[in-house]
Amino acid sequence: xxxxxxxxxxxxxxxxxxxxxxxxxxxxxxxxxxxxxxxxxxxxxxxxxxxxxxxxxxxxxxxxxxxxxxxxxxxxxxxxxxxxxxxxxxxxxxxxxxxxxxxxxxxxxxxxxxxxxxxxxxxxxxxxxxxxxxxxxxxxxxxxxxxxxxxxxxxxxxxxxxxxxxxxxxxxxxxxxxxxxxxxxxxxxxxxxxxxxxxxxxxxxxxxxxxxxxxxxxxxxxxxxxxxxxxxxxxxxxxxxxxxxxxxxxxxxxxxxxxxxxxxxxxxxxxxxxxxxxxxxxxxxxxxxxxxxxxxxxxxxxxxxxxxxxxxxxxxxxxxxxxxxxxxxxxxxxxxxxxxxxxxxxxxxxxxxxxxxxxxxxxxxxxxxxxxxxxxxxxxxxxxxxxxxxxxxxxxxxxxxxxxxxxxxxxxxxxxxxxxxxxxxxxxxxxxxxxxxxxxxxxxxxxxxxxxxxxxxxxxxxxxxxxxxxxxxxxxxxxxxxxxxxxxxxxxxxxxxxxxxxxxxxxxxxxxxxxxx
Amino acid sequence: xxxxxxxxxxxxxxxxxxxxxxxxxxxxxxxxxxxxxxxxxxxxxxxxxxxxxxxxxxxxxxxxxxxxxxxxxxxxxxxxxxxxxxxxxxxxxxxxxxxxxxxxxxxxxxxxxxxxxxxxxxxxxxxxxxxxxxxxxxxxxxxxxxxxxxxxxxxxxxxxxxxxxxxxxxxxxxxxxxxxxxxxxxxxxxxxxxxxxxxxxxxxxxxxxxxxxxxxxxxxxxxxxxxxxxxxxxxxxxxxxxxxxxxxxxxxxxxxxxxxxxxxxxxxxxxxxxxxxxxxxxxxxxxxxxxxxxxxxxxxxxxxxxx
Numbered sequence: 001x002x003x004x005x006x007x008x009x010x011x012x013x014x015x016x017x018x019x020x021x022x023x024x025x026x027x028x029x030x031x032x033x034x035x036x037x038x039x040x041x042x043x044x045x046x047x048x049x050x051x052x053x054x055x056x057x058x059x060x061x062x063x064x065x066x067x068x069x070x071x072x073x074x075x076x077x078x079x080x081x082x083x084x085x086x087x088x089x090x091x092x093x094x095x096x097x098x099x100x101x102x103x104x105x106x107x108x109x110x111x112x113x114x115x116x117x118x119x120x121x122x123x124x125x126x127x128x129x130x131x132x133x134x135x136x137x138x139x140x141x142x143x144x145x146x147x148x149x150x151x152x153x154x155x156x157x158x159x160x161x162x163x164x165x166x167x168x169x170x171x172x173x174x175x176x177x178x179x180x181x182x183x184x185x186x187x188x189x190x191x192x193x194x195x196x197x198x199x200x201x202x203x204x205x206x207x208x209x210x211x212x213x214x215x216x217x218x219x220x221x222x223x224x225x226x227x228x229x230x231x232x233x234x235x236x237x238x239x240x241x242x243x244x245x246x247x248x249x250x251x252x253x254x255x256x257x258x259x260x261x262x263x264x265x266x267x268x269x270x271x272x273x274x275x276x277x278x279x280x281x282x283x284x285x286x287x288x289x290x291x292x293x294x295x296x297x298x299x300x301x302x303x304x305x306x307x308x309x310x311x312x313x314x315x316x317x318x319x320x321x322x323x324x325x326x327x328x329x330x331x332x333x334x335x336x337x338x339x340x341x342x343x344x345x346x347x348x349x350x351x352x353x354x355x356x357x358x359x360x361x362x363x364x365x366x367x368x369x370x371x372x373x374x375x376x377x378x379x380x381x382x383x384x385x386x387x388x389x390x391x392x393x394x395x396x397x398x399x400x401x402x403x404x405x406x407x408x409x410x411x412x413x414x415x416x417x418x419x420x421x422x423x424x425x426x427x428x429x430x431x432x433x434x435x436x437x438x439x440x441x442x443x444x445x446x447x448x449x450x451x452x453x454x455x456x457x458x459x460x461x462x463x464x465x466x467x468x469x470x471x472x473x474x475x476x477x478x479x480x481x482x483x484x485x486x487x488x489x490x491x492x493x494x495x496x497x498x499x500x501x502x503x504x505x506x507x508x509x510x511x512x513x514x515x516x517x
Numbered sequence: 518x519x520x521x522x523x524x525x526x527x528x529x530x531x532x533x534x535x536x537x538x539x540x541x542x543x544x545x546x547x548x549x550x551x552x553x554x555x556x557x558x559x560x561x562x563x564x565x566x567x568x569x570x571x572x573x574x575x576x577x578x579x580x581x582x583x584x585x586x587x588x589x590x591x592x593x594x595x596x597x598x599x600x601x602x603x604x605x606x607x608x609x610x611x612x613x614x615x616x617x618x619x620x621x622x623x624x625x626x627x628x629x630x631x632x633x634x635x636x637x638x639x640x641x642x643x644x645x646x647x648x649x650x651x652x653x654x655x656x657x658x659x660x661x662x663x664x665x666x667x668x669x670x671x672x673x674x675x676x677x678x679x680x681x682x683x684x685x686x687x688x689x690x691x692x693x694x695x696x697x698x699x700x701x702x703x704x705x706x707x708x709x710x711x712x713x714x715x716x717x718x719x720x721x722x723x724x725x726x727x728x729x730x731x732x733x734x735x736x737x738x739x740x741x742x743x744x745x746x747x748x749x750x751x752x753x754x755x756x757x758x759x760x761x762x763x764x765x766x767x768x769x770x771x772x773x774x775x776x777x778x779x780x781x782x783x784x785x786x787x788x789x790x791x792x793x794x795x796x797x798x799x800x801x802x803x804x805x806x807x808x809x810x811x812x813x814x815x816x817x818x819x820x821x822x823x824x
Contacts, residue, residue: 024704026704026718026720026724027720028718028719029719029720030719110711110717111716111717114711114712114717115713115717118761118762121761140761300580300617354621356661356663359663360708363666363708363709364708364710366709367709368764370713371709371713372713372717377711380710433619434619435620436666438619439619
């Protein structure tokens, strides 16, 4: 008996060591991103071409208070007193936000998209409830941030940030108010020092834009958004980079500029993109009248196609006439044609011969339910590379705006094609085709992933030319992943890529003329 | 019928697929030991199906899945190093299928598991006998199967360490066995760079919650027949609920309470050979399918280098 207990005592620490050696801590890709130290402050960015603002002075920013006033001195003292005894949470938020305001708010937006990217559950009678923006916390939660919705959210936030920062940079140069640590040497800078004027605070501009835009786009998540914004502003003051009035002026400017975009968003026809039963029926009838097999939802109960009028939403980079005449892809192969049959057989081949290598490609790019969506995936790809470029915040915002206007417009063009042609999915025409990822609930032609990816790769390749080939390889992989996943025909993918690149080229045209290059 | 612990297979299996979570053959579930130098090996076929599942605690069906089935063919072997120290191993081949919808079933070798089983204490008084058994085991994927395609995935992709204590009481042929296990699960990796659980994670690595497993089994243990009823409770220690109409995820809080029965029959005129059959039914759960399972197996036992 005694011997047994001795052996247990010998054995137990051994087992304990084995267990404790398996650390579960995970370091995520931007956990340790260094403080943003721009290679160029882009001090003349106040002259860059805005998207919605008539000019950088459309919203006036009052002159900063004199550094000799008691108010200014009091605000300096606020920093000093905050810096006296920093706790670990204060150090954490300073470090977190120092990686870049555009970066962090982009990550927050991706998080909101992923959280809300879940299709509503059916009603007992087999119909589906629609999320209601006026009652966002009731089920189904508003929004359902599917890929078109997400592309629009990323675009509006990015575009508004850009315009607001152009206005901010204009006023920075105009007032040329140095950062607190450059005025009072006894203020510590917890971050790398910068010669960029600190009034109005670019960080607060971005926080203000996000507070205002996300009220519209994610109205049920206000507590989370406000908490992030408060943390962000506080981190800036603690860091010594801004006094309170820098923050207040920045936030006010950001909110004012965002209002212009909110007005645009309320009138961009996205609110009606869900369509009506009469419109759904008409699209099906039109397709039958063209002699084609119409798309049918493969979900049970049958779900109305996702945002059938998203193709009518007001785009950023071109008008609807240009879209129809220059960008809309030609008709797909007839569902009665030999080519269509051959392409369907090719899909069946990939369904029945799924290799692990192809499955990995499918899942790497699936970006389906509960994810940041394909536009969000391209935001992540861009963010990872932008970090390495050490862009100024205004250039970060400009490049994110170019990317996300491309992605939204790619979504519009793609959705226009999908519901213009109303083409069936491979599994609809051949029930033997099983899929390696969920079948999206909208027509097949052209592939959304391909269109988004073609557009993103094109504009990103312009922004970082040395990565252009890499982006196009990624886009091709994202595109073909939909054939490997057995949810798209080859021509959906190929035409999608081509169409996406056309959209991306409109963004390149804008980029060449916006004054930033 | 006399008490008898030897001659034939001493493995009884509980096999349950919880969105195939515990889909590891659990040969380490019972209190029966192999004799020294005795080796047995065999095959078990298991089929588990469900058409309802719990999304968090909300029970529902899904016409886009219909009935999800998980079938396995498991090779299991055990060897008696001494009468009180056994080593056992299992390796399942698993294939899944959904009867409705379009999702492709997955197939492949799942996780190899190896257990050491040590009868640490035995005490007899009259017709009563009490044993304390301690087990330790490891399981790890045998192939690079897809983890992130639940409920079609064949496994969870984590490497698990299990520590278990078991108390066995026997009065004549009547037995009661209780066991408690702690399962430490390693992180696993997805094919994508980010995922959302209750927040967004910018990594392909998933922190898998640990788990516990409690089991009570009781029944008749004879020379040729063993028949037991089982109550099993699998609890994930952490994890999160599937949100409404969302997809399942490997680190969901998968809990299940199962009842079942096992019968093992050793042939009287060929005592090397035994046959077994079992069923298992999930009566309550969270973030798992309400599975009904049955299994059939045949085992052959013999002495290696018998003196």
